[in-house]
Amino acid sequence: MLTEQDPRWAAVLARDASADGLFVYGVKTTGVYCRPSSASRLPRLENIEFFDTPAQAEAAGYRASRRAAGDQTQRAAHHAQLVADACRLIEQSVAPPSLATLAAQSGLSPYHFHRVFKAVTGLTPKGYATAHRSRKVRNGLKGQHSVTAALYDAGFNSSSRFYESADQLLGMTASDYKAGGAHNVIRFAVGQCSLGAILVARSNRGVCAILLGDDPDTLVRNLQDQFPKAELVGADSSFEQWVAQVVGFIEAPALGLDLPLDVRGTAFEQRVWQALRDIPVGSTASYAQIAERIGAPKSYRAVAQACGANRLAVAIPCHRVVRSDGELSGYRWGVARKQALLERERNNEG
Numbered sequence: 242m243l244t245e246q247d248p249r250w251a252a253v254l255a256r257d258a259s260a261d262g263l264f265v266y267g268v269k270t271t272g273v274y275c276r277p278s279s280a281s282r283l284p285r286l287e288n289i290e291f292f293d294t295p296a297q298a299e300a301a302g303y304r305a306s307r308r309a310a311g312d313q314t315q316r317a318a319h320h321a322q323l324v325a326d327a328c329r330l331i332e333q334s335v336a337p338p339s340l341a342t343l344a345a346q347s348g349l350s351p352y353h354f355h356r357v358f359k360a361v362t363g364l365t366p367k368g369y370a371t372a373h374r375s376r377k378v379r380n381g382l383k384g385q386h387s388v389t390a391a392l393y394d395a396g397f398n399s400s401s402r403f404y405e406s407a408d409q410l411l412g413m414t415a416s417d418y419k420a421g422g423a424h425n426v427i428r429f430a431v432g433q434c435s436l437g438a439i440l441v442a443r444s445n446r447g448v449c450a451i452l453l454g455d456d457p458d459t460l461v462r463n464l465q466d467q468f469p470k471a472e473l474v475g476a477d478s479s480f481e482q483w484v485a486q487v488v489g490f491i492e493a494p495a496l497g498l499d500l501p502l503d504v505r506g507t508a509f510e511q512r513v514w515q516a517l518r519d520i521p522v523g524s525t526a527s528y529a530q531i532a533e534r535i536g537a538p539k540s541y542r543a544v545a546q547a548c549g550a551n552r553l554a555v556a557i558p559c560h561r562v563v564r565s566d567g568e569l570s571g572y573r574w575g576v577a578r579k580q581a582l583l584e585r586e587r588n589n590e591g
Contacts, residue, residue, distance in 0.1 A: 447501030
């Protein structure tokens with residue numbers, strides 16, 4: 242039972258703009274929902290109910306008022322600009338700015354800013370800063386920097402902090418990454434399936450690449466380009482069984498694919514890829530739906546980019562992601578292969 246002591250009701254009475262984004266309220270007598278600072282006529286307390294988000298209010302049957310709908314469009318544009326400014330500050334700072342510093346620049350409370358930033362980018366401010374520093378490290382290691390210089394140039398004030406996460410970020414030590422994958426052994430094999438040529442590669446942690454294409458030599462060159470100094474070893478008979486498993490899964494998706502994977506990517510990419518692996522065989526999801534599932538409903542474009550960065554065809558099933566209207570969109574290995582995979586999965590669900 243709502244009471245007059247509820248702080249949300251006090252915010253509605255005060256038309257408190259600082260509470261916008263924290264909750265909305267639905268008016269039972271009109272069927273609309275409003276933000277706390279709405280200038281609409283105040284309803285009776287017994288005629289309202291509170292929701293954490295507009296999506297929850299809409300799921301309960303409420304619709305946005307005309308004023309709220311217009312305000313939401315303006316607010317979304319405003320939030321996008323605030324987040325862009327925050328991203329710029331993160332990227333230009335020697336050390337990652339604190340949440341309080343970023344929030345102060347935006348004019349929002351730290352709690353509200355944190356929610357807005359994650360909704361727009363799909364990452365927390367800390368996660369975005371880590372991803373940005375990781376990119377700077379990769380670029381520094383590919384250049385003429387020493388490993389230590391690359392770490393400090395990227396804003397890691399402690400080398401131990403970076404080395405704790407280097408294996409997850411780079412898939413190897415920083416010195417080996419700088420050396421183009423030196424000291425890393427990657428076993429691979431090229432075969433044929435109904436979709437054309439297929440290359441399967443494995444590091445010491447698991448399958449690190451499943452590539453599809455028309456020309457086997459091109460697939461091998463793509464693998465070499467990724468780590469030019471890694472030791473590439475042609476597969477033996479035991480490894481070819483792994484290739485056979487992947488090919489078998491392509492031909493008959495109901496068989497499933499149970500192989501250890503070496504998944505390398507940013508925190509956001511890994512969240513997207515895990516959501517893709519949760520899509521059942523024979524089903525699809527839109528980029529917007531994936532964005533919703535990972536808690537970043539406005540990041541559908543970033544979801545599409547993460548799909549494009551996937552190097553593990555079929556194992557991480559980015560082919561199951563379609564446009565909101567159900568039509569096929571781009572696919573790293575060709576739209577025709579995407580359509581063939583989806584049709585095969587629909588016909589072999591059992």
